[in-house]
Amino acid sequence: MKSSLLRLKCLSEIKSGEGIPFLTPDVSPGTHCPMRMASVIVEDIEGLSSLLVGMPECTTHSRLFSPYPEGEKGELHWLYVLDSREVVFGCRDGVMEALKKMEKAGARSILLIATCIPDLIGEDFEGVIQEIQSELSIRVAFVMLGQFKNVSYPAGSWKTMEALVALMQRQITVSNGVNILGRSPKEEHTPLPSLFPFLERNGLKLRYLAPGASLDDFCVAPDAVLNIVVSPYTQPLAIKMQKEFGVPFISLHNCYSVEEIDKAYEEIAKQFNLSCKGVFDEERKEALVLEKQAANICHGLKYVLSLRVDLPLPLTQYFITKLGMKPLLLHMEEYYPEDKNYAKSIRKSGYDPLVCRVVNEYTALQILQELSPDLGIGYLPNTNDTFPWVTDMFDFYGQVGYGRSNAVLKRLLCAVNKSSHFSKGGTYGTSSI
CATH class of the missing domain: 3.40.50.1980 (Nitrogenase molybdenum iron protein domain)
Structure with missing residues (x-):
């Protein structure tokens, strides 16, 4: 392995998001703080208020993308700035008082967002909420987002969504x-x-x-x-x-x-005792045709996965098992609990690709070229003169089913068929679709 790749780990060595190494030592401009994602999510949920607890730099940063302390429907988005004493001895009393003030000011439910320092000093927000909840008529949830434990932005999204369960109430089940x-x-x-x-x-x-x-x-x-x-x-x-x-x-x-x-x-x-017979036949048949064409054209292609691919391991498993492609390197922003199963499946298929976080997109391409891939998937700037790229993969976020697979395969086939690397004496031939 070349020296610039020695810092990386193979997929089999990764057990959590904290273990994913950076592709380069110069990680600027870095990835989003998970606190940012939590603040944006809360602001987009009508009726939900928030209390962000952190140092002055955290609260100042928060106001850059969430500039108003009041929401459109009367929500409150308050900031709790730790003083020097609280950094040492904790902020329990002050936070409980702030929650009481927020209820009095009209908050309906509150998500408490803890940043690095409260997490670092081990502030027990679960205990704080248990103690104060009996004095409040509103529900309070919390999420711990110290960046030293959550190296990238996805944790700010999934941990915030998970925390909202604390605001839910048991209901009578609606059968439909x-x-x-x-x-x-x-x-x-x-x-x-x-x-x-x-x-x-x-x-x-x-x-x-x-x-x-x-x-x-x-x-x-x-x-x-x-x-x-x-x-x-x-x-x-x-x-x-x-x-x-x-x-x-x-x-x-x-x-x-x-x-x-x-x-x-x-x-x-x-x-629900329904029948799907005949309902999705057209897009299902198209998916089968595209899978066959992609397997014929892309079999054996060595590829790297870069930025803006939201599900690198499920997609890699699909490319291996259905298309016969060979993964060399995967950019992963997060390592989800279910990723362990995909990693195991990929290893069983005989592959153990390198894993990293690409955070300096302007220096990444030169390093990725050292692997001599046939294809790049994801986003990097200035890739036109290198090996072919399947770009804009994040367009498929939130899409599911046969339609999503069809769109992914069409983009993959288009990139391969248009590339002179394959059509003019490259390693692999292509056929029209």
């Missing part, structure tokens, strides 16, 4: 109620998967839970008979809702192959 976890009710830029109109036509009531939904929607979410997960950021929420309220879930965000999608759709249909 389904939560779609990871899609906003106001979503416009992401195409609606064909599955959801099918479910609605058959009398199911869909509730979309993501930033953009309301606090009321989250509070009554346990009334659903099923959760359908369409985002990795809401998988932990689904798991916790199953544990706390017994709401089962089916995940679609990690299904790429026709067989995986078939199985998930059949499980959903069985839950």
Whole structure:
């Protein structure tokens, strides 16, 4: 292995997000602080207030992207700045007083967001909330987001969504109620998967839970008979809702192959005694055709995964098992609990790719070229004169089902077919589609 790659680890060596090394020692401009994601999410949930606890630099940074202490519907987004005494002895009393003031000022529910210093000194916010909850008529949840434990931004999303379970209340189950976890009710830029109109036509009531939904929607979410997960950021929420309220879930965000999608759709249909026969035939047949074409054209291609690929391990498993492609290096922003199963499957297939975080996109390309890949997948600037790239993969975030797989395969085939690397004497030949 060349010297610039020696700092990296193989997938088999990664056990958590903290273990993912940076591709380069110069990590500027770095990744987003998870606190930022939590603040943005809270601001986008109508009716939910927040109390961010941290040092002056944390609170100042928070105001850059969340500039107003009041929301459009009367929400409160307050900042609690630690003084020197609290940094040493803790902020228990001050935070409890702040929560009381927020309730008096009109907050309906509060998410307490703890940053690095409270996490570092071991402030017991679970104990704080247990002690103060009996004195409040509103519910309070908390999330710990010290960046030294959460190296990248996804934790700010999935841990915040998971924390919202504490604001939920047990409900009488609605037999036709389904939560779609990871899609906003106001979503416009992401195409609606064909599955959801099918479910609605058959009398199911869909509730979309993501930033953009309301606090009321989250509070009554346990009334659903099923959760359908369409985002990795809401998988932990689904798991916790199953544990706390017994709401089962089916995940679609990690299904790429026709067989995986078939199985998930059949499980959903069985839950409500529905039949999918003939409903999705057109897009399913297209997926089978595209999978066959991609397997013929892309078999044996060595590739690297770069930025803006939200599910690197499920996608890599799909590329290996269905297309016969060979992973060399994977950029991973986060290592989710379910990623252990995908890593195991990838290893069983005979591959153990390098894993890293690409955070300095302007120096990454030169290093990735040392691996001599045939193909790049994801985002990097200035890739036109190198090996072919499948770009804009983050366009598929929030999409699921046959339609998502079809779009991914079309983009993959387009990149390979257009590249002179393959069509003019390159390692692999291509055929038209």
